[in-house]
Amino acid sequence: MVKKIAWLLVSCLMVLSLVIASCGPAAPTTPTTPTTPTTPTTPTTPTTPTTPTTPTQGGQTSDKPQYGGTLISARVADPTNWDAAAKAQGGGPSGQGVIYDQYMGNDWTRGPAGSGMADFASGAASVEDQLMPQLAESWTIPAQGVWVLKIRQGMHWQKVDSAAGKLMNGREVTVDDIVWSFNRGLTSPSGWINLSQKAVAAATSIEKTGPWEVTIKTPVDYLTSFAWLIQGAGFNVLWPKEVIEKYGSVADWRNAVGTGPWMVDDYVVGSSITFAKNPDFYGTNPVGPGKGDQLPYLDAWQQLIIPDWSTRLAGVRTGKIDCLLNLTKDNFDSLITTAPKLEYTKFLSNLPYLFAMRQDNPDLPYSDIRVRHALMYATDFEAIKKDFYDNDAEILVYPVNKNFKDAYASLEELPAETRDLFTYNPEKAKQLLAEAGYPDGFNPTVVVENIPDRVDEVSIYKDMWAKVGIDLKLDTLETGAYTGISSRRNFDEMLYRFNWSNFPMIFYFSSTRGPSVNNPSRINDPIGSDPVLEAAFQAINSAILVDNPKVYSEFKKMYPHMVSQTYIIPRPTPYTYNVWWPWLKNYYGQPVDDNNFTRFYWIDQKLKKTMGY
Numbered sequence: 001m002v003k004k005i006a007w008l009l010v011s012c013l014m015v016l017s018l019v020i021a022s023c024g025p026a027a028p029t030t031p032t033t034p035t036t037p038t039t040p041t042t043p044t045t046p047t048t049p050t051t052p053t054t055p056t057q058g059g060q061t062s063d064k065p066q067y068g069g070t071l072i073s074a075r076v077a078d079p080t081n082w083d084a085a086a087k088a089q090g091g092g093p094s095g096q097g098v099i100y101d102q103y104m105g106n107d108w109t110r111g112p113a114g115s116g117m118a119d120f121a122s123g124a125a126s127v128e129d130q131l132m133p134q135l136a137e138s139w140t141i142p143a144q145g146v147w148v149l150k151i152r153q154g155m156h157w158q159k160v161d162s163a164a165g166k167l168m169n170g171r172e173v174t175v176d177d178i179v180w181s182f183n184r185g186l187t188s189p190s191g192w193i194n195l196s197q198k199a200v201a202a203a204t205s206i207e208k209t210g211p212w213e214v215t216i217k218t219p220v221d222y223l224t225s226f227a228w229l230i231q232g233a234g235f236n237v238l239w240p241k242e243v244i245e246k247y248g249s250v251a252d253w254r255n256a257v258g259t260g261p262w263m264v265d266d267y268v269v270g271s272s273i274t275f276a277k278n279p280d281f282y283g284t285n286p287v288g289p290g291k292g293d294q295l296p297y298l299d300a301w302q303q304l305i306i307p308d309w310s311t312r313l314a315g316v317r318t319g320k321i322d323c324l325l326n327l328t329k330d331n332f333d334s335l336i337t338t339a340p341k342l343e344y345t346k347f348l349s350n351l352p353y354l355f356a357m358r359q360d361n362p363d364l365p366y367s368d369i370r371v372r373h374a375l376m377y378a379t380d381f382e383a384i385k386k387d388f389y390d391n392d393a394e395i396l397v398y399p400v401n402k403n404f405k406d407a408y409a410s411l412e413e414l415p416a417e418t419r420d421l422f423t424y425n426p427e428k429a430k431q432l433l434a435e436a437g438y439p440d441g442f443n444p445t446v447v448v449e450n451i452p453d454r455v456d457e458v459s460i461y462k463d464m465w466a467k468v469g470i471d472l473k474l475d476t477l478e479t480g481a482y483t484g485i486s487s488r489r490n491f492d493e494m495l496y497r498f499n500w501s502n503f504p505m506i507f508y509f510s511s512t513r514g515p516s517v518n519n520p521s522r523i524n525d526p527i528g529s530d531p532v533l534e535a536a537f538q539a540i541n542s543a544i545l546v547d548n549p550k551v552y553s554e555f556k557k558m559y560p561h562m563v564s565q566t567y568i569i570p571r572p573t574p575y576t577y578n579v580w581w582p583w584l585k586n587y588y589g590q591p592v593d594d595n596n597f598t599r600f601y602w603i604d605q606k607l608k609k610t611m612g613y
Contacts, residue, residue: 065290065586069603070300072322073592074312078269078305082256084235085184085191086249097596098275098301099158100239100258102232103149105596107132112588113600114287120597121347121578121589125404127548130231132286134596135178135238135259144546147216147230148209151175155282157240158263164243164255170280173238173259175208181239182206182216185229192235193228200224223544261296261599275301283599288586290602297586297602303593316342316579319613322603323580323592329392332577341611344579345589351498352397353457355446355569358493365444366494370436372566376421377429378468384460385572393572395422399562401501401573406552409559418564429468441469446494448474449482457571458496499568532561583608 218225315321357366536558
């Protein structure tokens with residue numbers, strides 16, 4: 001722990017003024033992964049199931065689920081976006097995964113309540129995990145890039161007690177609603193899908209091909225199209241046409257009307273968001289003791305907005321909050337000591353932080369692989385794992401981590417020369433820098449979100465890299481400005497950011513090759529400048545969703561090459577802990593905010609009372 005304390009002291013001295021300036025509400029320290037839907041009606045070829053991370057305590061309840069009660073969870077900040085089709089992602093949309101329905105969702109039946117093939121604590125582990133019917137009751141894929149969706153009948157717009165709710169009047173959803181809403185997402189100039197996936201959006205079309213059927217054609221990048229359009233990615237949902245025609249958008253939460261399990265009941269800025277049960281929700285429980293039950297079980301769900309971490313810990317410790325997510329090991333150890341009856345799960349996040357480097361500009365040092373390798377040798381990964389994360393972390397986490405065994409290769413499996421890159425060797429780093437024309441090092445600048453944890457992490461690298469002549473400057477930005485840069489991928493030099501490591505997210509966006517200066521996959525720009533990656537992408541794109549074993553095989557073959565090219569500098573990823581009280585049933589540590597699984601959770605009110613809460 002000596003190094004950890006030393007690093008923290010260094011970083012505190014460096015950024016004292018920034019810490020003082022950031023005493024207001026903090027942004028989330030762990031980004032939210034876009035929710036992706038699930039349960040195939042058209043079967044895809046099965047793959048070897050991932051080994052789920054099961055709760056260390058707790059497990060599948062054998063009790064019949066009960067109706068009633070209120071789930072109380074915590075979120076770090078107010079939502080900044082209630083309408084992803086009207087506004088780019090911003091600081092995190094709210095309710096889009098629970099008020100509104102996607103076409104498909106994460107598959108509850110593949111989680112701990114069902115087959116156990118995935119645990120979902122860190123997100124979906126495969127395409128197969130993302131196919132649970134929602135708006136689309138079933139589908140076929142007559143050819144790659146062609147989706148024929150059978151739309152569910154009997155869905156009704158929520159009877160929200162608002163002007164917008166009265167406008168929709170609880171009417172049944174039609175296929176025309178589907179076509180209109182889908183096109184809204186494709187064409188809205190300021191919407192998240194159009195801004196982030198312009199090439200995919202421009203090439204996609206939807207057509208009504210039957211009374212309850214649509215055909216969607218996605219000829220550009222089948223994987224990206226599936227995630228963002230067919231499945232939904234938390235952004236392509238069914239919007240209420242009449243409300244948007246009258247008000248322009250549903251950016252005002254008072255105008256939110258969807259078809260999902262939850263309706264917005266109240267929102268007090270800086271305090272809480274309260275959702276009420278949609279009594280007319282179409283969904284039923286597909287598995288377990290409650291199979292066939294009408295969903296959701298809970299009467300209400302309240303998200304408390306609590307920026308301060310210690311206040312959130314106190315809330316769960318005293319039973320005022322039912323569950324708490326994304327605890328560090330230190331916080332978890334402290335909490336479980338004082339509240340030993342809490343249940344918990346430990347998992348590896350699919351959102352590793354890394355240094356993305358602009359490599360398309362030959363005037364910058366990062367286009368030279370010797371410089372990138374020098375940065376690796378200048379980093380003591382084992383020391384970071386041991387001293388900063390108490391050995392509770394994994395070093396090799398990108399482009400995929402060990403959650404995805406079909407595509408993952410451990411350090412021990414990599415060629416010796418690639419493994420060597422993870423060995424601390426400052427002398428080798430100096431040698432490579434001199435060979436690349438930087439005998440005295442260089443002075444890079446990295447953009448960092450102004451959150452203490454992020455600044456502390458980057459300060460470790462600053463300290464290490466200084467030993468080989470690399471004087472790293474930190475350009476710390478408030479969340480809004482930082483999000484604008486990272487979302488549009490237009491950083492000038494280095495960016496410290498999270499990226500997905502859940503297979504096969506690395507190839508999302510790859511074929512768009514749009515106006516972005518930096519490739520969104522954080523590899524290089526364009527992807528075609530690396531023939532190995534280009535060939536892997538083409539092989540994967542030709543097989544995705546029709547021959548997934550081939551997809552995983554091709555990815556694993558490419559994996560060592562990608563690691564050796566050092567397109568990013570990774571940060572060891574610490575294990576994360578989620579905790580919950582035993583009265584929260586049918587819950588296994590999955591994310592809570594905007595998650596379509598909240599429809600399955602229930603409160604054992606008798607147990608809660610007997611436990612003294």
